[in-house]
Amino acid sequence: MKRNMDAPQIDLMRQSEIMARIAQRNGSRPERPAAFVDTYGCQQNEADSERIRGMLSKMGYAFTNDESSADVVVINTCAVREHAEMRVLGNIGALSHAKKANRDMVIAVCGCMVQQEHMAEKIKKSYPYVDLVFGTHELPRFPELLESVLKPNRKRVFAVTSSDGEIAEGLPVHRDRGVKAWLPVMYGCNNFCSYCVVPYVRGRERSRMPESIVEEAKSIVLEGYKDITLLGQNVNSYGRDLNRGVDFSYLIEEIDKIDGDFIIRFMTSHPKDATRRLFETMAGCRKAAPHIHLPFQAGNDRVLKAMNRGYTKNGYLELVAEAKEVIPDIVLTSDVIVGFPGETDEEFEDTLDVLKKVRFDSLFTFIYSPRKGTPAAGMPDPFTREDKQRRFDRLLELQYAISAEKHAEYVGRTVRVLVDGETGDEKANLSSRTAGGRLVHIRGDADNIGKFKDVKITGSTTWALFGEIV
Ligand code: SF4
Known part of the structure; x- marks a missing residue:
C-alpha cells in the first residue's frame, strides 16, 4: 500500500491558519480561556490527547483541571470495554449542569467510542448539549471543527468518517x-x-x-x-x-x-x-x-483459535523461552481475558498453566466484555458472570503470589532506577521505575525527579519494591 502523504500536509496548513485565527481571537479576550481534556483508555489515546492539547495550546487556550470552569471540554473516549463507555457516558451526563451554568462552554467528545456509529447516534439523541463529536480519523481537523462550533448561532457538528485515515505529521504536541x-x-x-x-x-x-x-x-x-x-x-x-x-x-x-x-x-x-x-x-x-509486554490472552488452543490470535499455547511458551534465553533478566508482562465466549473451566486451566510456566512479573487481567459488531459478540456463551468471576479470582490469586515472589527476589540487590514522581506517602515519598518497569518507592528530595539513581532494594510487596538511594 502506498500512502499519499501530500493531502494531509496541505490540510494541515489550513488547520494551522485556523489555529492562528482562533489564537488571535482568544488573545483579545481579557483572560486566557481554559480547556479541560479528559482521556480514557490506552496510551494511544493519551498520545492523541497530547496532540489535542498541543492544538488547543496553539489556539491560545490555557489548561485547567476543573471541567466546570473550562471554556472547552474535550472527552477523548475508549471503546475497548463496556465499563469504560459507561464511565464516559456518566461523565458526559454530569456535564449537563456545567453547561447550564455556562451556555458558551464547548463540549467535544472524540476517540474510539464515538467512532462506532451507534455510540455517535446515542450522543446525538441523548446528550443534546454536546456540541462536537469527532472520530479517530478526524483528529487533525480538530481546529476546523472547533472553529465551526465557536461561531455565533452555533450548530452541533458530527464528524465521524470511516476511512482508514492518513498520518498527519507535524501536529503540535503538548506533553506534560x-x-x-x-x-x-x-x-x-x-x-x-x-x-x-x-x-x-x-x-x-x-x-x-x-x-x-x-x-x-x-x-x-x-x-x-x-x-x-x-x-x-x-x-x-x-x-x-x-x-x-x-x-x-x-x-x-x-x-x-x-x-x-x-x-x-x-x-x-x-x-x-x-x-x-x-x-x-x-x-x-x-x-x-529489558521488558516486553506480550499479551497471550488465553492459554487454550481452541480458545486462541476462536480469538483469531494466530498462535498456540506451545508457540507462545517457545517464544517466551527464546526471549528469556536472549535476555536473561527480561521483565515479562501480559494481558489475559477470562471468560471468552464458550471458554470452559478445563480450558481456563490452560491459562493458569501459562502463568505457572512463564511466571510473569505482572498481568493486566480482564473479564471478557462483548463489543458490538465483533465476531465474538455473536458467539454462544453458556457461562454466567459468576463462573467467570470465580475463574478471575483464581487467576488473580495465582498471579499475586507469583508477583510477590518475583519482587522478593529483588531484595538485597542494587538496581538503577529513573525517579519519576512523588507518591504523597511520607515514608517513601518518591516513585521510580527500574529499566524493566518495576515500581520502586524510595525516600529523597524532589529534585531527584527526572534523574537516574542507584537504589538498594530493602523490601517488597505484590505491587512494588522499596529501596534506599545509595
Ligand atoms: S492485535 Fe488484536 S487485540 Fe490487539 S488491537 Fe489488534 S485486533 Fe485488537
Whole structure:
C-alpha cells in the first residue's frame, strides 16, 4: 500500500491558519480561556490527547483541571470495554449542569467510542448539549471543527468518517508527563482478533516514516524526557506498509543511537509477530528496556483459535523461552481475558498453566466484555458472570503470589532506577521505575525527579519494591 502523504500536509496548513485565527481571537479576550481534556483508555489515546492539547495550546487556550470552569471540554473516549463507555457516558451526563451554568462552554467528545456509529447516534439523541463529536480519523481537523462550533448561532457538528485515515505529521504536541513521553510509531491494526473493536475504530495499520519518528525522538530527548515509549497496537509489524525494508528493530536501533541517557520502551507486541531479531535488538541496544509486554490472552488452543490470535499455547511458551534465553533478566508482562465466549473451566486451566510456566512479573487481567459488531459478540456463551468471576479470582490469586515472589527476589540487590514522581506517602515519598518497569518507592528530595539513581532494594510487596538511594 502506498500512502499519499501530500493531502494531509496541505490540510494541515489550513488547520494551522485556523489555529492562528482562533489564537488571535482568544488573545483579545481579557483572560486566557481554559480547556479541560479528559482521556480514557490506552496510551494511544493519551498520545492523541497530547496532540489535542498541543492544538488547543496553539489556539491560545490555557489548561485547567476543573471541567466546570473550562471554556472547552474535550472527552477523548475508549471503546475497548463496556465499563469504560459507561464511565464516559456518566461523565458526559454530569456535564449537563456545567453547561447550564455556562451556555458558551464547548463540549467535544472524540476517540474510539464515538467512532462506532451507534455510540455517535446515542450522543446525538441523548446528550443534546454536546456540541462536537469527532472520530479517530478526524483528529487533525480538530481546529476546523472547533472553529465551526465557536461561531455565533452555533450548530452541533458530527464528524465521524470511516476511512482508514492518513498520518498527519507535524501536529503540535503538548506533553506534560514530566519524565515520560509517548511516541506513536504506527496507527491502526490489521489483526481482527475476534473480541476486539480496535481495527474497526482505528482503521488499518499505518506506519509513520522512520525519519519522522527519529526526529521526534531527538526533540523529546532534547526537551529532557528520560523515558520514551514507542506506541502502536502491534509494533512488531511496524514498517510492513512502507515497503522500505525497515522494521521495528531498525527503529529501536536508530533511536538507541541518539545521544543522551534515556530508556526506550514499547508497546504492544503481538506474539505472532515477535521475533528473535527483536529480542537480539533489545539485548544489543543499551537504551532498550529489558521488558516486553506480550499479551497471550488465553492459554487454550481452541480458545486462541476462536480469538483469531494466530498462535498456540506451545508457540507462545517457545517464544517466551527464546526471549528469556536472549535476555536473561527480561521483565515479562501480559494481558489475559477470562471468560471468552464458550471458554470452559478445563480450558481456563490452560491459562493458569501459562502463568505457572512463564511466571510473569505482572498481568493486566480482564473479564471478557462483548463489543458490538465483533465476531465474538455473536458467539454462544453458556457461562454466567459468576463462573467467570470465580475463574478471575483464581487467576488473580495465582498471579499475586507469583508477583510477590518475583519482587522478593529483588531484595538485597542494587538496581538503577529513573525517579519519576512523588507518591504523597511520607515514608517513601518518591516513585521510580527500574529499566524493566518495576515500581520502586524510595525516600529523597524532589529534585531527584527526572534523574537516574542507584537504589538498594530493602523490601517488597505484590505491587512494588522499596529501596534506599545509595
Ligand atoms: S492485535 Fe488484536 S487485540 Fe490487539 S488491537 Fe489488534 S485486533 Fe485488537
